[in-house]
Amino acid sequence: MNPFTSSDRDAWPALAYADWVDTCNTLHLWTQVVGKVKLRLAPLSNHWWGIVLFVTARGLTTGAMPYGDRVLQIDFDFCAHVLVLRTSDAREQRIALEPMTTADFYAQVLAALRALDRRSALFRPRPHYRHVLENRIPGVFGRDSRDDEHDRPLH
DSSP: OOOHHHHHTTTTOOOHHHHHHHHHHHHHHHHHHHHHHHHHOOOOOOOGGGGGOOEEEEEEEEOOETTTEEEEEEEEETTTTEHHHTTTOEEEEEEEEOSSOOOHHHHHHHHHHHHTTTTTGGGSSSSGGGGGTTOOOOOGGGGGGGGOOOOOOOO
């Protein structure tokens, strides 16, 4: 039995992959950058299950990640087109989600982490995780200077 009525299906906009393939590829890389932060901070669990980004009403989140005596959470807010880094001591950094290279995005994430007093040197991808970076990244995120895009939704 289908729990969705036809009006439920009609409420979602059409999303043709060909229309947003470049944005999809960019977001894929950017979520990997944030995923590397979570990989370093989140407690280990079987088969790396704790390293997922969770869906929220506005995008994706790392959820709370402990470090020191504080907590860090990173949210992709696709409604406001911003990446928000928040700590439990009420500090916040924002990065606009706009067209930029993955290297620029990576640098901005590291700068935001530094502004929150988190040592960014911890977030260099380790060689044995290189397979996770796919074939697009030749070594580290900071070297990917190809033009990437992030399209705002069509209204």
